[in-house]
Amino acid sequence: MGLLSALSCLVPGALAPADQLINIIERLFKKTVAQFNFVTYRNGNNGGATMVWSIRRVVTGHDENGRSTVIFDDKNGQVKEMDSMPGLVLTDLWETVSSPADNSGTDDAVNRPVRLEPMTGGSIFRIVEFPPDGDWLDKVDVSTAFDSVAAGGAHxxxxxxxxxxxxxxxxxxxxxxxxxxxxxDTETIRLRRGDALVQRGTVHSWSVKGDKPCVLAVTLVSATPAV
Structure with a gap:
């Protein structure tokens, strides 16, 4: 059965304009795993306040009796707006520093300064918000920006x-x-909401051509370089 036929069985008059069908699909398949809103993050280095996404962070662990429990249920983790790149914000939610990862303990793994890369053998789970190019390209100092996330050699x-x-x-x-x-190096590919990218240690850049920010989730895992 086609999508339109299936919708017509569920919703009277489902053979409707495309925007109505999109609304129906979103209602049917909307997931509520995480709810997002905007919060104000202040960074004096960029001279003001930046509106960034906030995400509820839930982290599980074990209590003193070895039972599974929630050890963190809060907003965000560790937030960093890159210096001289206003609006480009990294929100670290969790980090591991070894492989296999160590699941013992109840300390907050991201209670430390934000850095671009994980430790050797480790991983970082983060949210990144990229502002439109026009909001920051004429303001950036590259060395200052990458140094602010301990990545002076990455650029x-x-x-x-x-x-x-x-x-x-x-x-x-x-x-x-x-x-x-x-x-x-060889091409530029446009990614939209719901798209996934596996970035395998290649040299790359990012560009937001529109007038709205792009927000993505990423897990960075330490890897051996290919070249």
């Missing part, structure tokens, strides 16, 4: 693109909101 200094960089990681990325261009 491609031979490029005029301020976001062109490479990390020793494999990154599992899902676009949560908006759209963004992933810029590679």
């Amino acid at each position: 491609d200094d031979g490029s005029s693109d301020p976001l062109r960089h490479k990390t020793d990681t494999i990154d599992y990325i899902v676009i949560l909101e908006g759209e963004i261009d992933a810029v590679l």
